Amino acid sequence: MxxxxxxQLIGLxxxxxxxxxxxxxKAKFFRVIGFVVIVLGGFSLIALSVPQMASLPPAIETxxxxxxxxxxxxxxxxxxxxxxxxxxxxxxxIGPSESARCxxxxxxxxxxxxxxxxxxxTQPQAYIYLDFRHGGVPExxxxxxxxxxKNPIALSNQEIYSVIAFLQKMSGEPVSIKVEDVLREGNEGxxxxxxxxxxxxx
Ligand code: HEC
Numbered sequence: 001m002x003x004x005x006x007x008q009l010i011g012l013x014x015x016x017x018x019x020x021x022x023x024x025x026k027a028k029f030f031r032v033i034g035f036v037v038i039v040l041g042g043f044s045l046i047a048l049s050v051p052q053m054a055s056l057p058p059a060i061e062t063x064x065x066x067x068x069x070x071x072x073x074x075x076x077x078x079x080x081x082x083x084x085x086x087x088x089x090x091x092x093x094i095g096p097s098e099s100a101r102c103x104x105x106x107x108x109x110x111x112x113x114x115x116x117x118x119x120x121x122t123q124p125q126a127y128i129y130l131d132f133r134h135g136g137v138p139e140x141x142x143x144x145x146x147x148x149x150k151n152p153i154a155l156s157n158q159e160i161y162s163v164i165a166f167l168q169k170m171s172g173e174p175v176s177i178k179v180e181d182v183l184r185e186g187n188e189g190x191x192x193x194x195x196x197x198x199x200x201x202x
Contacts (some may be wrong), residue, residue: 014041014194030136063185065158071165071175074182079164081159088163091143094170101143103129109164109171117164121148121155 001009014037051071065079082088091102095197110121119126124145148155149161155163165177 004048004052010044011041011045011048015045017041025103055125068179068182071177071179072169074165074177074179075169075175076166078159079170080162081155081163082166085153086148086155086159086163087146087153091145102141104146106168107171109168110173111171114164114168114176116162117167120145121160121163124148158182161185165171 018034018036018038018041019031021037023036025031061080067096068074068077094104095106096104109117124147125130128140131141132138146153148160149157161177161182165175168175168177
């Protein structure tokens with residue numbers, strides 16, 4: 001029996017109890033209690049008849065890192081991280097975007113060496129970029145690049161390398177991140193990636 005059905009059954013029993021009290025007991029005090037019980041039980045039955053809408057946290061997709069065989073596998077995990085757990089797409093666009101608050105990452109994997117990409121993610125304040133995309137004096141970007149390896153995003157090294165592999169791949173570069181190196185990073189055995197919740201699928 002489902003939880004709701006069980007609660008409905010309890011509600012019905014409570015209402016039934018109230019009805020029995022009203023039918024068979026003459027003492028005024030108990031009749032009042034019976035009435036209150038019927039009203040409360042009735043309310044809970046109405047509440048329980050409203051369809052339940054569960055709002056669940058996003059489904060967690062896990063990747064078994066030992067199943068990653070090719071740099072392309074790595075890049076496709078990196079792509080998922082980029083758009084979900086890594087939150088990169090909140091700030092960055094790939095290609096021009098009107099609402100971009102941060103550098104456009106189009107072609108970034110070809111422009112920057114993997115070591116520099118790694119530094120951009122883990123030491124974002126080491127080298128600050130200015131926004132030249134407007135007239136006048138270049139300004140700092142309105143947003144700040146977060147430390148990707150620290151809270152709240154806190155990607156593991158394996159996840160960061162996957163994202164770098166993705167940045168290289170989407171820039172049309174050969175992926176220079178080696179799968180063996182990533183496997184050697186950390187012995188967690190598996191990577192956890194919070195996937196984006198798809199509407200309609202709890
Ligand atoms: C809160 C907004 C924000 C988020 C989230 C964010 N970034 Fe950034 N990022 C920035 C800003 C602002 C800059 C430019 C300023 C600077 O260099 O510090 C930047 C710079 C960069 C650069 C250097 C760009 C260049 O031209 O050299 C890279 C690479 C980068 N981000 C990648 C990422 C990746 C990958 C993620 C996700 C794992 C990410 N960012 C998440 C705001 C963000």
